[in-house]
Amino acid sequence: xxxxxxxxxxxxxxxxxxxxxxxxxxxxxxxxxxxxxxxxxxxxxxxxxxxxxxxxxxxxxxxxxxxxxxxxxxxxxxxxxxxxxxxxxxxxxxxxxxxxxxxxxxxxxxxxxxxxxxxxxxxxxxxxxxxxxxxxxxxxxxxxxxxxxxxxxxxxxxxxxxxxxxxxxxxxxxxxxxxxxxxxxxxxxxxxxx
Amino acid sequence: xxxxxxxxxxxxxxxxxxxxxxxxxxxxxxxxxxxxxxxxxxxxxxxxxxxxxxxxxxxxxxxxxxxxxxxxxxxxxxxxxxxxxxxxxxxxxxxxxxxxxxxxxxxxxxxxxxxxxxxxxxxxxxxxxxxxxxxxxxxxxxxxxxxxxxxxxxxxxxxxxxxxxxxxxxxxxxxxxxxxxxxxxxxxxxxxxx
DNA sequence: CTCTATCTTGAATGTTTATTCAAGATACTC
DNA sequence: GAGTATCTTGAATAAACATTCAAGATAGAG
Numbered sequence: 033x034x035x036x037x038x039x040x041x042x043x044x045x046x047x048x049x050x051x052x053x054x055x056x057x058x059x060x061x062x063x064x065x066x067x068x069x070x071x072x073x074x075x076x077x078x079x080x081x082x083x084x085x086x087x088x089x090x091x092x093x094x095x096x097x098x099x100x101x102x103x104x105x106x107x108x109x110x111x112x113x114x115x116x117x118x119x120x121x122x123x124x125x126x127x128x129x130x131x132x133x134x135x136x137x138x139x140x141x142x143x144x145x146x147x148x149x150x151x152x153x154x155x156x157x158x159x160x161x162x163x164x165x166x167x168x169x170x171x172x173x174x175x176x177x178x179x180x181x182x183x184x185x186x187x188x189x190x191x192x193x194x195x196x197x198x199x200x201x202x203x204x205x206x207x208x209x210x211x212x213x214x215x216x217x218x219x220x221x222x223x224x225x226x
Numbered sequence: 227x228x229x230x231x232x233x234x235x236x237x238x239x240x241x242x243x244x245x246x247x248x249x250x251x252x253x254x255x256x257x258x259x260x261x262x263x264x265x266x267x268x269x270x271x272x273x274x275x276x277x278x279x280x281x282x283x284x285x286x287x288x289x290x291x292x293x294x295x296x297x298x299x300x301x302x303x304x305x306x307x308x309x310x311x312x313x314x315x316x317x318x319x320x321x322x323x324x325x326x327x328x329x330x331x332x333x334x335x336x337x338x339x340x341x342x343x344x345x346x347x348x349x350x351x352x353x354x355x356x357x358x359x360x361x362x363x364x365x366x367x368x369x370x371x372x373x374x375x376x377x378x379x380x381x382x383x384x385x386x387x388x389x390x391x392x393x394x395x396x397x398x399x400x401x402x403x404x405x406x407x408x409x410x411x412x413x414x415x416x417x418x419x420x
Numbered sequence: 421c422t423c424t425a426t427c428t429t430g431a432a433t434g435t436t437t438a439t440t441c442a443a444g445a446t447a448c449t450c
Numbered sequence: 451g452a453g454t455a456t457c458t459t460g461a462a463t464a465a466a467c468a469t470t471c472a473a474g475a476t477a478g479a480g
Binding site for chain 3: 456460461465470475
């Protein structure tokens with residue numbers, strides 16, 4: 033006979049940012065209260081506990097990223113152009129926001145890998161789905177004759193994904209715009225030529 | 227009138243492994259006691275506090291890695307062969323040990339970047355030194371005409387380092403030997419050709 | 421307008437944690 | 451071999467933390 037007052041998506045996005053900033057362990061309930069505006073009791077009522085909030089935030093992250101992916105790959109331009117724009121977007125993300133705000137999936141995997149099997153499994157599945165989506169794009173690029181197909185879509189996508197991991201980590205050490213663009217350039221040209 | 231009983235290097239290596247396994251925040255003093263064999267009081271006496279132990283462990287890590295680097299690049303073989311062996315060594319490390327035992331520098335940077343400026347500065351400096359060492363090797367390769375020099379040593383080393391970051395992260399998601407070798411192969415051939 | 425089911429609040433709880441310190445142990449000096 | 455400076459020990463301490471819960475607030479039903 034009364035609805036919850038908070039906006040679930042907003043709360044989850046705030047929690048996402050908090051977890052990305054400080055990591056899961058170092059983000060206290062006080063931090064989460066400050067970030068989300070929800071009092072401890074409400075968080076426990078809505079998400080069971082801190083870990084439940086992380087899981088919910090990961091779900092929101094997955095959805096947000098899926099939508100972003102759609103945005104980059106749903107038009108009619110050549111697949112290679114889309115991929116290049118996507119890569120450029122990653123670089124922008126690395127440069128603009130504080131370096132610490134890396135990909136939540138990778139950040140959480142780094143922190144929780146050997147500590148929480150269930151979370152690890154969820155993270156790895158999400159990452160695998162993302163990689164499969166990238167592979168589909170490469171498959172289409174090959175089907176469109178934008179690439180020769182000499183290197184399989186699977187192989188190309190693995191290299192592309194590895195490159196994004198590398199870019200993200202590199203940005204944490206030297207977040208210089210020109211260097212980042214140069215690296216992305218090198219990475220992309222390695223995919224098309226040869 | 228009495229010397230410390232513990233072996234400093236052994237203690238620091240144990241602490242390194244503990245920090246790599248669970249991360250800095252989640253490694254409790256109890257964990258550190260179990261890992262190093264030192265009681266809390268001794269740790270505080272020798273390293274001031276938990277953070278001091280991390281700093282000391284980072285120092286040891288730097289030294290160990292420097293020695294390892296020497297081992298790979300001090301013989302008379304072509305620089306490109308040395309680099310390939312070095313890359314292969316990184317891949318082996320990714321495959322063999324539990325995925326979580328990534329590079330301590332990167333792992334710590336991921337966790338502590340925006341939380342401890344002093345540690346962050348130390349980490350970034352260590353990483354920069356490593357990258358400079360790699361750049362020197364590429365410079366020698368160019369001087370030896372193993373590479374054309376069309377792409378500068380700086381540019382090549384940045385790409386190489388980014389590739390290692392990518393490999394390490396990739397291994398955390400799919401630590402399959404054949405895939406890892408394939409990725410390293412692709413990475414290396416991208417440096418030599420074109 | 422009243423009632424009640426549901427949500428919100430934040431102080432209290434019990435656990436875990438880093439850190440301290442005084443007592444005990446031990447190796448070196450003279 | 452006695453004396454002492456130093457190291458080791460682990461229980462005590464105090465702070466920080468996730469979690470609980472009972473009291474208070476509020477929206478919708480009747």
